[in-house]
Amino acid sequence: MLRLIDVWKKFDHWVLKGVALEVRGKALVYGHNGSGKTTLVKIAAGLLEPTKGRVERGGKLGVLLQYPLLHPDLTVDENLSFFAKAVGAEHSHIVEELGLRGYLHVRFAHLSYGWRKRADLARAMLGNPDVLILDEPLLGLDPSAREVVIDVVNRHRGPALITASTPCDYLAVKFDEYYYIHDGRLIQQRPQCSSS
Numbered sequence: 001m002l003r004l005i006d007v008w009k010k011f012d013h014w015v016l017k018g019v020a021l022e023v024r025g026k027a028l029v030y031g032h033n034g035s036g037k038t039t040l041v042k043i044a045a046g047l048l049e050p051t052k053g054r055v056e057r058g059g060k061l062g063v064l065l066q067y068p069l070l071h072p073d074l075t076v077d078e079n080l081s082f083f084a085k086a087v088g089a090e091h092s093h094i095v096e097e098l099g100l101r102g103y104l105h106v107r108f109a110h111l112s113y114g115w116r117k118r119a120d121l122a123r124a125m126l127g128n129p130d131v132l133i134l135d136e137p138l139l140g141l142d143p144s145a146r147e148v149v150i151d152v153v154n155r156h157r158g159p160a161l162i163t164a165s166t167p168c169d170y171l172a173v174k175f176d177e178y179y180y181i182h183d184g185r186l187i188q189q190r191p192q193c194s195s196s
């Protein structure tokens with residue numbers, strides 16, 4: 001369960017102005033650079049306090065941010081073992097699902113951007129989270145990595161909040177709801193994509 005209740009956020013200006021969102025299925029929040037997507041994600045995940053309003057969460061969260069949470073000096077295997085232990089899970093299944101087996105002994109700092117993203121997504125998916133919160137998960141990925149990430153998202157059962165600055169990259173994801181974020185507010189609206 002994930003519910004944002006009249007959420008407002010001010011930095012030097014109001015970034016979010018009364019966002020109300022109940023994420024039941026898969027929801028895509030899309031908007032331009034600087035429209036407040038990352039701010040919304042961080043508030044939803046409990047990493048940032050709203051100026052006003054509140055968030056209700058239930059179940060285990062799986063969170064992917066734009067910067068990875070894995071340790072640069074540890075290998076992929078060491079990183080995932082560490083986080084798996086923390087959530088009482090094992091990581092072999094997600095390693096296979098994300099095609100990471102050949103990279104287990106590579107130090108995280110030595111991976112390319114796309115492989116770092118896959119490894120960090122594996123971290124987010126450890127222990128089968130009930131609720132997914134993913135900030136721009138396809139950004140900077142090549143087509144095969146995108147396919148792998150889309151498969152992981154499509155297989156997830158339960159609420160998911162996903163953000164995008166280029167929503168038409170997400171046509172292969174079965175979203176239940178689409179929201180355009182503009183001027184601090186969410187507008188329920190499908191993106192206009194030529195092949196949709």
Ligand SMILES: Nc1ncnc2c1ncn2[C@@H]1O[C@H](COP(=O)(O)OP(=O)(O)OP(=O)(O)O)[C@@H](O)[C@H]1O
Binds near residue numbers: 015035
């Ligand atoms: N910690 C902060 N302090 C001050 N301003 C901030 C902070 N974090 C975000 N902002 C501002 O809030 C606004 C929204 O930023 P945010 O990162 O949420 O947008 P975004 O939609 O995720 O952008 P992008 O697509 O470029 O990642 C921007 O004007 C940004 O400069």
